[in-house]
Amino acid sequence: MAYVVERPKLSLAEKLYFPSILKGLKITLGHFIRLMRGRTKVTMQYPEEKWDASLPAHYRGAPTLVTDEVGRERCVACQLCEFICPPRAITITPEQIPSEDKWAKVEKRPREFKIDMIRCIYCGMCEEVCPEQAIYLRKDYAITGTTREEMVHDKKRLYELGGVREGLVNKWNELK
Protein backbone atom coordinates (compact mmCIF):
# COMPACT_ATOMS: atom_id res chain seq x y z
CA MET A 1 0.00 0.00 0.00
CA ALA A 2 1.32 3.32 -0.93
CA TYR A 3 2.11 5.28 2.16
CA VAL A 4 2.48 9.04 1.90
CA VAL A 5 4.91 10.60 4.33
CA GLU A 6 3.52 13.92 5.47
CA ARG A 7 6.05 16.72 5.20
CA PRO A 8 6.17 18.63 8.46
CA LYS A 9 4.52 22.03 8.39
CA LEU A 10 7.06 24.50 9.75
CA SER A 11 5.83 27.30 11.91
CA LEU A 12 7.06 30.83 11.34
CA ALA A 13 9.52 30.56 14.23
CA GLU A 14 11.02 27.44 12.69
CA LYS A 15 11.22 29.07 9.26
CA LEU A 16 12.96 32.11 10.70
CA TYR A 17 15.77 29.85 11.91
CA PHE A 18 16.68 32.20 14.73
CA PRO A 19 14.99 30.42 17.65
CA SER A 20 16.83 27.21 16.87
CA ILE A 21 20.12 29.12 16.67
CA LEU A 22 19.44 30.55 20.12
CA LYS A 23 18.56 27.10 21.38
CA GLY A 24 21.86 25.78 20.08
CA LEU A 25 23.77 28.66 21.62
CA LYS A 26 22.10 27.93 24.93
CA ILE A 27 23.16 24.29 24.82
CA THR A 28 26.79 25.06 24.04
CA LEU A 29 26.94 27.79 26.68
CA GLY A 30 25.52 25.28 29.14
CA HIS A 31 28.36 22.89 28.38
CA PHE A 32 30.87 25.73 28.64
CA ILE A 33 29.64 26.87 32.04
CA ARG A 34 29.31 23.35 33.39
CA LEU A 35 32.94 22.67 32.56
CA MET A 36 34.07 26.02 33.95
CA ARG A 37 32.39 25.15 37.25
CA GLY A 38 34.01 21.73 37.28
CA ARG A 39 30.74 19.86 36.92
CA THR A 40 31.76 17.97 33.82
CA LYS A 41 33.86 14.87 34.15
CA VAL A 42 36.69 15.28 31.68
CA THR A 43 39.59 13.12 30.64
CA MET A 44 42.31 11.96 33.03
CA GLN A 45 45.49 14.06 33.02
CA TYR A 46 47.65 11.09 32.17
CA PRO A 47 51.22 11.40 33.44
CA GLU A 48 50.07 13.09 36.65
CA GLU A 49 47.02 10.96 37.25
CA LYS A 50 47.11 7.26 36.55
CA TRP A 51 44.55 4.53 36.65
CA ASP A 52 46.97 2.03 38.23
CA ALA A 53 44.93 1.75 41.39
CA SER A 54 41.79 0.77 39.56
CA LEU A 55 43.34 -1.73 37.17
CA PRO A 56 41.36 -5.00 37.22
CA ALA A 57 43.02 -8.17 38.51
CA HIS A 58 42.91 -9.73 35.06
CA TYR A 59 44.68 -6.78 33.40
CA ARG A 60 47.11 -7.89 30.73
CA GLY A 61 50.27 -5.80 30.87
CA ALA A 62 53.86 -6.73 30.16
CA PRO A 63 54.66 -10.49 30.28
CA THR A 64 57.24 -11.36 32.96
CA LEU A 65 58.95 -14.40 34.46
CA VAL A 66 58.48 -15.24 38.12
CA THR A 67 60.40 -17.12 40.82
CA ASP A 68 58.65 -18.97 43.64
CA GLU A 69 59.04 -18.66 47.38
CA VAL A 70 62.02 -21.01 47.49
CA GLY A 71 63.86 -18.92 44.92
CA ARG A 72 63.69 -21.36 42.03
CA GLU A 73 63.19 -19.94 38.59
CA ARG A 74 60.03 -21.60 37.47
CA CYS A 75 60.68 -21.64 33.74
CA VAL A 76 61.89 -25.02 32.48
CA ALA A 77 62.55 -23.82 28.92
CA CYS A 78 59.91 -26.04 27.33
CA GLN A 79 59.47 -23.31 24.71
CA LEU A 80 55.70 -23.72 24.51
CA CYS A 81 55.26 -19.98 24.90
CA GLU A 82 57.77 -19.33 22.16
CA PHE A 83 55.81 -21.55 19.78
CA ILE A 84 52.38 -20.21 20.64
CA CYS A 85 53.35 -16.54 20.65
CA PRO A 86 51.33 -15.07 17.73
CA PRO A 87 53.74 -12.24 16.87
CA ARG A 88 56.79 -14.40 17.67
CA ALA A 89 58.06 -12.01 20.27
CA ILE A 90 59.61 -14.66 22.52
CA THR A 91 63.03 -16.24 21.92
CA ILE A 92 64.29 -18.86 24.38
CA THR A 93 67.78 -20.39 24.47
CA PRO A 94 67.51 -23.50 26.72
CA GLU A 95 70.38 -25.11 28.62
CA GLN A 96 70.94 -28.20 30.70
CA ILE A 97 70.98 -27.71 34.47
CA PRO A 98 74.33 -29.08 35.69
CA SER A 99 74.08 -32.24 37.86
CA GLU A 100 75.61 -30.62 40.96
CA ASP A 101 72.81 -28.04 41.01
CA LYS A 102 70.14 -28.33 43.68
CA TRP A 103 67.42 -28.44 41.04
CA ALA A 104 69.22 -30.86 38.70
CA LYS A 105 66.14 -33.06 38.42
CA VAL A 106 64.31 -30.25 36.59
CA GLU A 107 66.90 -30.85 33.86
CA LYS A 108 66.25 -27.76 31.72
CA ARG A 109 66.28 -24.03 32.28
CA PRO A 110 66.51 -21.04 29.98
CA ARG A 111 70.00 -19.68 29.43
CA GLU A 112 68.46 -16.65 27.80
CA PHE A 113 64.84 -15.62 27.63
CA LYS A 114 64.04 -12.65 25.42
CA ILE A 115 60.69 -10.94 24.84
CA ASP A 116 60.67 -8.28 22.17
CA MET A 117 58.28 -5.72 23.60
CA ILE A 118 57.98 -3.99 20.24
CA ARG A 119 56.38 -7.15 18.88
CA CYS A 120 54.43 -8.26 21.96
CA ILE A 121 50.68 -7.79 21.57
CA TYR A 122 49.82 -8.47 25.21
CA CYS A 123 47.49 -11.35 24.26
CA GLY A 124 48.38 -13.49 27.25
CA MET A 125 48.75 -16.74 25.28
CA CYS A 126 52.14 -17.37 26.87
CA GLU A 127 50.65 -17.19 30.34
CA GLU A 128 47.82 -19.46 29.34
CA VAL A 129 49.99 -22.12 27.69
CA CYS A 130 52.69 -22.27 30.38
CA PRO A 131 52.57 -25.66 32.16
CA GLU A 132 54.92 -24.45 34.88
CA GLN A 133 53.14 -21.23 35.95
CA ALA A 134 56.33 -19.41 35.11
CA ILE A 135 55.21 -16.57 32.90
CA TYR A 136 52.67 -13.98 33.98
CA LEU A 137 51.26 -10.80 32.50
CA ARG A 138 51.75 -8.02 35.04
CA LYS A 139 50.17 -4.60 35.24
CA ASP A 140 53.03 -2.61 33.70
CA TYR A 141 51.69 -0.99 30.55
CA ALA A 142 54.03 1.90 29.87
CA ILE A 143 56.99 0.03 28.38
CA THR A 144 59.22 2.60 26.71
CA GLY A 145 62.75 2.81 25.41
CA THR A 146 64.90 4.94 23.17
CA THR A 147 66.47 2.10 21.15
CA ARG A 148 65.21 -1.19 19.74
CA GLU A 149 67.70 -3.09 21.92
CA GLU A 150 66.28 -1.47 25.01
CA MET A 151 62.83 -2.70 24.11
CA VAL A 152 63.92 -6.35 24.16
CA HIS A 153 63.45 -7.61 27.70
CA ASP A 154 66.13 -10.16 28.59
CA LYS A 155 65.98 -12.80 31.32
CA LYS A 156 67.32 -10.55 34.04
CA ARG A 157 64.85 -7.79 33.32
CA LEU A 158 61.96 -10.24 33.08
CA TYR A 159 62.70 -11.67 36.53
CA GLU A 160 63.12 -8.18 37.88
CA LEU A 161 59.67 -7.20 36.62
CA GLY A 162 58.07 -10.49 37.65
CA GLY A 163 59.45 -10.81 41.14
CA VAL A 164 58.46 -13.58 43.52
CA ARG A 165 55.06 -15.17 43.22
CA GLU A 166 53.79 -17.21 46.12
CA GLY A 167 51.17 -19.93 46.36
CA LEU A 168 51.93 -21.64 43.08
CA VAL A 169 51.84 -25.39 42.59
CA ASN A 170 55.20 -26.79 43.65
CA LYS A 171 55.84 -29.53 41.13
CA TRP A 172 59.55 -29.88 41.73
CA ASN A 173 59.95 -29.71 45.50
CA GLU A 174 62.14 -32.13 47.45
CA LEU A 175 59.33 -34.63 48.18
CA LYS A 176 58.68 -35.44 44.59
Next chain:
Amino acid sequence: MDWFLVLSSLIKISGFTFLVILPFVALSSLAERKVSAYIQDRVGPNRVGVPLTIFGAKKDFPLFGLVQPLADGLKFILKEDLTPKHVRKFYFWLAPALTMVPALLTCAVIPFGSYLNIGGREVKMVIADLNVGPLFTFAIASLGVYGIVLAGWASNSKYPFLGGVRSSSQMISYEIALGLSVVPVLMVFQELNLGMIVEEQDKNGWLLLPLWGEGLSWQRWVLLVPMVISFVVFTIAMFAETNRMPFDLPECETELVAGYHTEYSSMKFAMFFLGEYAAMIIGSGLIVTLFLGGWSIPFLPTAELAKTTWWMGLLHMGCFLTKVAAFIFFFMWVRWTLPRFRFDQLMRLGWVFFFELALANVFLTALILMIVKR
Protein backbone atom coordinates in the same frame (compact mmCIF):
# COMPACT_ATOMS: atom_id res chain seq x y z
CA MET B 1 56.51 70.55 13.12
CA ASP B 2 54.61 69.43 16.16
CA TRP B 3 56.93 66.86 17.67
CA PHE B 4 54.47 65.96 20.36
CA LEU B 5 51.89 64.93 17.75
CA VAL B 6 54.40 62.87 15.78
CA LEU B 7 55.74 61.14 18.86
CA SER B 8 52.35 60.40 20.35
CA SER B 9 51.09 59.06 17.01
CA LEU B 10 54.11 56.77 16.71
CA ILE B 11 53.57 55.50 20.24
CA LYS B 12 49.88 54.99 19.55
CA ILE B 13 50.56 53.09 16.32
CA SER B 14 53.22 50.80 17.72
CA GLY B 15 51.45 50.40 21.04
CA PHE B 16 48.05 49.58 19.62
CA THR B 17 49.24 47.20 16.91
CA PHE B 18 52.07 45.45 18.73
CA LEU B 19 50.92 45.59 22.33
CA VAL B 20 47.19 45.22 21.83
CA ILE B 21 46.16 43.74 18.49
CA LEU B 22 48.93 41.18 18.00
CA PRO B 23 48.84 39.83 21.59
CA PHE B 24 45.06 39.75 21.23
CA VAL B 25 45.48 37.70 18.06
CA ALA B 26 47.78 35.28 19.84
CA LEU B 27 45.56 35.03 22.88
CA SER B 28 42.41 34.61 20.83
CA SER B 29 43.96 31.65 19.04
CA LEU B 30 44.49 30.13 22.46
CA ALA B 31 41.02 31.22 23.56
CA GLU B 32 39.53 29.64 20.45
CA ARG B 33 41.04 26.29 21.38
CA LYS B 34 40.03 26.63 25.00
CA VAL B 35 36.46 27.71 24.22
CA SER B 36 36.04 24.94 21.67
CA ALA B 37 37.37 22.46 24.21
CA TYR B 38 35.07 23.66 26.96
CA ILE B 39 32.04 23.60 24.71
CA GLN B 40 32.89 20.05 23.67
CA ASP B 41 33.55 18.88 27.25
CA ARG B 42 37.31 18.63 26.76
CA VAL B 43 40.22 20.27 28.57
CA GLY B 44 42.07 22.03 25.77
CA PRO B 45 45.73 23.04 25.77
CA ASN B 46 46.89 23.08 29.39
CA ARG B 47 50.50 21.88 29.23
CA VAL B 48 52.77 24.53 27.80
CA GLY B 49 54.90 26.33 30.33
CA VAL B 50 58.50 27.45 30.53
CA PRO B 51 60.55 24.36 29.64
CA LEU B 52 63.15 24.67 32.39
CA THR B 53 64.09 21.00 32.04
CA ILE B 54 65.92 21.87 28.83
CA PHE B 55 68.27 24.02 30.89
CA GLY B 56 68.88 21.30 33.43
CA ALA B 57 66.29 22.21 36.05
CA LYS B 58 64.31 19.54 37.88
CA LYS B 59 60.85 20.70 36.91
CA ASP B 60 59.20 22.79 34.21
CA PHE B 61 57.53 26.01 35.23
CA PRO B 62 53.86 25.36 34.52
CA LEU B 63 51.75 28.16 33.05
CA PHE B 64 48.62 26.10 32.37
CA GLY B 65 49.01 26.38 28.63
CA LEU B 66 48.97 30.17 28.63
CA VAL B 67 52.05 30.35 26.39
CA GLN B 68 50.60 27.90 23.89
CA PRO B 69 50.51 30.67 21.20
CA LEU B 70 54.28 31.08 21.61
CA ALA B 71 54.79 27.38 21.09
CA ASP B 72 52.51 27.47 18.04
CA GLY B 73 54.41 30.44 16.64
CA LEU B 74 57.74 28.71 17.21
CA LYS B 75 56.43 25.67 15.40
CA PHE B 76 55.28 27.77 12.46
CA ILE B 77 58.68 29.46 12.20
CA LEU B 78 60.60 26.19 12.38
CA LYS B 79 58.47 24.41 9.77
CA GLU B 80 59.74 24.15 6.22
CA ASP B 81 58.54 27.11 4.16
CA LEU B 82 57.49 25.24 1.08
CA THR B 83 56.71 26.98 -2.21
CA PRO B 84 55.34 24.33 -4.56
CA LYS B 85 56.67 24.28 -8.13
CA HIS B 86 53.31 24.73 -9.80
CA VAL B 87 52.35 28.06 -8.20
CA ARG B 88 52.62 31.60 -9.51
CA LYS B 89 55.36 32.64 -7.21
CA PHE B 90 54.93 36.40 -7.02
CA TYR B 91 51.22 36.31 -6.19
CA PHE B 92 51.69 33.25 -4.03
CA TRP B 93 54.04 35.24 -1.83
CA LEU B 94 51.96 38.39 -2.00
CA ALA B 95 48.67 36.81 -0.90
CA PRO B 96 49.43 36.17 2.81
CA ALA B 97 50.60 39.74 3.25
CA LEU B 98 47.49 40.98 1.51
CA THR B 99 45.25 39.28 4.04
CA MET B 100 47.23 40.39 7.06
CA VAL B 101 47.85 44.03 6.15
CA PRO B 102 44.28 45.26 5.56
CA ALA B 103 43.18 43.63 8.77
CA LEU B 104 45.82 45.58 10.68
CA LEU B 105 45.26 48.79 8.69
CA THR B 106 41.64 49.09 9.70
CA CYS B 107 42.57 49.39 13.33
CA ALA B 108 43.79 52.91 12.57
CA VAL B 109 40.35 54.47 12.84
CA ILE B 110 38.95 52.53 15.76
CA PRO B 111 38.89 54.60 18.94
CA PHE B 112 40.32 52.27 21.57
CA GLY B 113 40.06 54.83 24.36
CA SER B 114 38.74 58.31 25.05
CA TYR B 115 41.50 60.74 25.98
CA LEU B 116 44.72 60.28 27.80
CA ASN B 117 45.99 63.23 29.76
CA ILE B 118 49.75 63.34 29.21
CA GLY B 119 51.49 66.30 30.80
CA GLY B 120 48.43 68.51 30.64
CA ARG B 121 47.74 67.76 26.98
CA GLU B 122 44.82 65.57 26.05
CA VAL B 123 45.68 62.91 23.47
CA LYS B 124 42.86 61.27 21.58
CA MET B 125 43.16 57.51 21.80
CA VAL B 126 42.67 56.80 18.13
CA ILE B 127 45.49 56.47 15.62
CA ALA B 128 43.81 58.36 12.77
CA ASP B 129 40.96 60.64 13.78
CA LEU B 130 39.30 60.43 10.37
CA ASN B 131 35.95 61.97 9.65
CA VAL B 132 35.03 59.02 7.43
CA GLY B 133 35.82 56.22 9.88
CA PRO B 134 33.30 53.54 8.88
CA LEU B 135 33.86 54.17 5.17
CA PHE B 136 37.61 53.80 5.60
CA THR B 137 37.10 50.56 7.48
CA PHE B 138 34.85 49.08 4.82
CA ALA B 139 37.14 50.21 2.03
CA ILE B 140 40.24 48.66 3.56
CA ALA B 141 38.60 45.59 5.11
CA SER B 142 37.17 44.50 1.78
CA LEU B 143 40.70 44.51 0.38
CA GLY B 144 41.22 41.43 2.52
CA VAL B 145 39.34 39.42 -0.05
CA TYR B 146 42.11 40.07 -2.59
CA GLY B 147 44.55 38.12 -0.46
CA ILE B 148 42.22 35.15 -0.38
CA VAL B 149 41.35 35.31 -4.08
CA LEU B 150 45.02 35.71 -5.01
CA ALA B 151 45.98 32.81 -2.78
CA GLY B 152 43.36 30.64 -4.45
CA TRP B 153 44.35 31.69 -7.93
CA ALA B 154 48.12 31.66 -7.49
CA SER B 155 48.08 28.19 -5.98
CA ASN B 156 47.24 26.75 -9.41
CA SER B 157 45.28 23.89 -7.93
CA LYS B 158 41.57 23.29 -7.92
CA TYR B 159 40.55 23.30 -4.28
CA PRO B 160 42.30 26.56 -3.38
CA PHE B 161 40.80 28.00 -6.55
CA LEU B 162 37.30 27.00 -5.51
CA GLY B 163 37.97 28.48 -2.07
CA GLY B 164 39.08 31.77 -3.60
CA VAL B 165 36.07 31.95 -5.88
CA ARG B 166 33.72 31.21 -3.05
CA SER B 167 35.37 33.85 -0.93
CA SER B 168 34.93 36.55 -3.54
CA SER B 169 31.29 35.76 -4.24
CA GLN B 170 30.57 35.58 -0.53
CA MET B 171 32.29 38.89 0.16
CA ILE B 172 30.39 40.64 -2.62
CA SER B 173 27.04 39.41 -1.39
CA TYR B 174 27.69 40.37 2.22
CA GLU B 175 29.49 43.63 1.64
CA ILE B 176 26.23 45.19 0.48
CA ALA B 177 24.31 44.11 3.54
CA LEU B 178 27.22 45.28 5.71
CA GLY B 179 27.30 48.71 4.14
CA LEU B 180 23.54 49.17 4.08
CA SER B 181 23.05 48.05 7.65
CA VAL B 182 25.38 50.70 8.96
CA VAL B 183 23.55 53.51 7.12
CA PRO B 184 20.71 53.78 9.69
CA VAL B 185 23.28 54.03 12.45
CA LEU B 186 25.01 56.91 10.72
CA MET B 187 21.64 58.52 10.12
CA VAL B 188 20.86 58.46 13.80
CA PHE B 189 24.24 59.87 14.80
CA GLN B 190 24.52 62.25 11.83
CA GLU B 191 28.24 61.71 12.16
CA LEU B 192 30.91 59.66 10.41
CA ASN B 193 33.71 60.12 12.91
CA LEU B 194 33.91 56.99 15.03
CA GLY B 195 35.39 58.90 17.95
CA MET B 196 32.50 61.35 17.98
CA ILE B 197 30.01 58.50 17.62
CA VAL B 198 31.39 56.89 20.77
CA GLU B 199 31.38 60.18 22.66
CA GLU B 200 27.76 60.68 21.69
CA GLN B 201 26.96 57.20 23.01
CA ASP B 202 28.88 57.92 26.17
CA LYS B 203 26.72 60.98 26.79
CA ASN B 204 23.34 59.70 25.70
CA GLY B 205 23.34 55.95 26.07
CA TRP B 206 24.60 53.19 23.83
CA LEU B 207 22.80 52.58 20.61
CA LEU B 208 21.48 49.28 21.90
CA LEU B 209 21.18 50.39 25.53
CA PRO B 210 19.71 53.91 25.65
CA LEU B 211 19.26 54.10 29.40
CA TRP B 212 20.87 57.38 30.40
CA GLY B 213 21.26 60.98 29.23
CA GLU B 214 19.03 61.87 26.30
CA GLY B 215 18.70 58.16 25.61
CA LEU B 216 15.92 57.93 28.15
CA SER B 217 13.38 59.35 25.74
CA TRP B 218 10.62 57.46 23.96
CA GLN B 219 12.05 58.57 20.62
CA ARG B 220 15.19 56.58 21.22
CA TRP B 221 13.15 53.57 22.26
CA VAL B 222 11.21 53.68 19.00
CA LEU B 223 14.50 53.94 17.15
CA LEU B 224 15.70 50.84 18.96
CA VAL B 225 13.71 48.66 16.55
CA PRO B 226 15.66 49.54 13.38
CA MET B 227 18.86 49.67 15.42
CA VAL B 228 18.44 46.08 16.58
CA ILE B 229 17.76 45.01 12.99
CA SER B 230 20.89 46.90 11.94
CA PHE B 231 22.89 45.25 14.68
CA VAL B 232 21.78 41.75 13.73
CA VAL B 233 22.42 42.25 10.02
CA PHE B 234 25.73 43.97 10.65
CA THR B 235 26.93 41.26 13.00
CA ILE B 236 25.95 38.45 10.64
CA ALA B 237 27.54 40.25 7.69
CA MET B 238 30.66 40.70 9.81
CA PHE B 239 30.74 36.95 10.40
CA ALA B 240 30.66 36.45 6.65
CA GLU B 241 33.20 39.21 6.06
CA THR B 242 35.72 37.65 8.43
CA ASN B 243 35.14 34.13 7.06
CA ARG B 244 34.04 32.81 10.39
CA MET B 245 31.81 29.81 10.91
CA PRO B 246 28.72 29.52 9.83
CA PHE B 247 30.12 31.28 6.75
CA ASP B 248 33.63 29.85 6.48
CA LEU B 249 32.98 28.38 3.06
CA PRO B 250 36.30 29.57 1.57
CA GLU B 251 38.17 27.13 3.77
CA CYS B 252 35.43 24.58 4.19
CA GLU B 253 37.55 21.60 5.26
CA THR B 254 35.01 18.92 4.45
CA GLU B 255 34.86 19.69 0.74
CA LEU B 256 37.86 21.84 -0.11
CA VAL B 257 40.71 20.24 1.90
CA ALA B 258 41.61 23.58 3.48
CA GLY B 259 40.28 25.96 0.86
CA TYR B 260 42.43 28.83 -0.28
CA HIS B 261 45.41 28.04 1.98
CA THR B 262 45.74 24.37 1.04
CA GLU B 263 49.12 24.91 -0.64
CA TYR B 264 50.56 27.11 2.09
CA SER B 265 52.84 26.03 4.89
CA SER B 266 54.71 27.43 7.86
CA MET B 267 54.70 31.20 8.39
CA LYS B 268 52.79 31.96 5.19
CA PHE B 269 49.94 29.83 6.46
CA ALA B 270 50.26 31.50 9.83
CA MET B 271 49.79 34.87 8.13
CA PHE B 272 46.38 33.78 6.84
CA PHE B 273 45.57 32.49 10.26
CA LEU B 274 46.67 35.70 11.98
CA GLY B 275 44.90 37.79 9.35
CA GLU B 276 41.66 35.98 10.04
CA TYR B 277 41.95 36.58 13.75
CA ALA B 278 43.03 40.18 13.33
CA ALA B 279 40.00 40.74 11.08
CA MET B 280 37.83 39.18 13.74
CA ILE B 281 39.24 41.48 16.41
CA ILE B 282 38.82 44.58 14.26
CA GLY B 283 35.31 43.43 13.35
CA SER B 284 34.39 43.06 17.00
CA GLY B 285 35.99 46.43 17.67
CA LEU B 286 33.85 48.03 14.99
CA ILE B 287 30.65 46.43 16.26
CA VAL B 288 31.47 47.49 19.80
CA THR B 289 32.26 51.01 18.62
CA LEU B 290 29.09 51.44 16.61
CA PHE B 291 26.51 49.64 18.70
CA LEU B 292 27.84 48.97 22.17
CA GLY B 293 29.32 52.29 23.10
CA GLY B 294 33.01 51.69 22.38
CA TRP B 295 35.10 52.69 25.38
CA SER B 296 32.23 54.18 27.36
CA ILE B 297 31.37 52.81 30.76
CA PRO B 298 27.63 52.05 31.04
CA PHE B 299 25.56 54.58 33.06
CA LEU B 300 28.60 56.80 33.71
CA PRO B 301 29.20 59.56 31.14
CA THR B 302 32.88 60.15 31.85
CA ALA B 303 34.34 61.62 28.65
CA GLU B 304 34.94 65.02 30.30
CA LEU B 305 36.63 63.43 33.29
CA ALA B 306 39.06 61.63 31.00
CA LYS B 307 40.29 64.96 29.65
CA THR B 308 41.49 66.08 33.07
CA THR B 309 42.54 62.90 34.87
CA TRP B 310 45.00 60.29 33.66
CA TRP B 311 43.35 57.20 35.12
CA MET B 312 39.97 57.62 33.46
CA GLY B 313 41.54 57.25 30.02
CA LEU B 314 43.16 53.99 31.04
CA LEU B 315 39.87 52.79 32.49
CA HIS B 316 38.17 53.56 29.19
CA MET B 317 40.80 51.57 27.30
CA GLY B 318 40.22 48.64 29.64
CA CYS B 319 36.49 48.95 29.10
CA PHE B 320 36.92 48.86 25.33
CA LEU B 321 39.19 45.82 25.45
CA THR B 322 36.80 44.01 27.77
CA LYS B 323 33.91 44.61 25.40
CA VAL B 324 35.98 43.46 22.43
CA ALA B 325 37.07 40.34 24.30
CA ALA B 326 33.46 39.57 25.17
CA PHE B 327 32.47 39.96 21.54
CA ILE B 328 35.33 37.73 20.43
CA PHE B 329 34.00 35.13 22.82
CA PHE B 330 30.64 35.51 21.09
CA PHE B 331 32.34 34.92 17.72
CA MET B 332 33.87 31.70 19.05
CA TRP B 333 30.72 30.61 20.80
CA VAL B 334 28.82 30.89 17.54
CA ARG B 335 31.57 29.08 15.66
CA TRP B 336 31.39 26.04 17.90
CA THR B 337 27.60 25.97 17.89
CA LEU B 338 26.41 26.37 14.32
CA PRO B 339 27.05 24.10 11.38
CA ARG B 340 28.30 25.54 8.10
CA PHE B 341 25.77 26.84 5.58
CA ARG B 342 25.41 25.27 2.19
CA PHE B 343 26.67 27.61 -0.49
CA ASP B 344 23.32 28.28 -2.15
CA GLN B 345 21.74 28.93 1.25
CA LEU B 346 24.51 31.40 1.94
CA MET B 347 23.94 33.27 -1.30
CA ARG B 348 20.19 33.24 -0.81
CA LEU B 349 20.56 34.57 2.69
CA GLY B 350 22.84 37.34 1.51
CA TRP B 351 21.02 38.50 -1.60
CA VAL B 352 17.39 37.67 -0.92
CA PHE B 353 17.15 38.22 2.79
CA PHE B 354 19.76 40.48 4.34
CA PHE B 355 20.11 42.85 1.40
CA GLU B 356 16.37 43.57 1.39
CA LEU B 357 16.18 43.72 5.14
CA ALA B 358 19.01 46.21 5.37
CA LEU B 359 17.54 48.31 2.57
CA ALA B 360 14.08 48.35 4.16
CA ASN B 361 15.72 49.22 7.44
CA VAL B 362 17.23 52.37 5.95
CA PHE B 363 13.78 53.59 4.93
CA LEU B 364 12.26 52.55 8.21
CA THR B 365 14.85 54.57 10.09
CA ALA B 366 14.33 57.54 7.83
CA LEU B 367 10.60 57.36 8.41
CA ILE B 368 10.98 57.15 12.17
CA LEU B 369 13.49 59.97 12.21
CA MET B 370 11.19 62.13 10.10
CA ILE B 371 8.16 61.59 12.31
CA VAL B 372 9.77 61.34 15.72
CA LYS B 373 12.47 63.98 15.78
CA ARG B 374 10.15 66.79 14.68
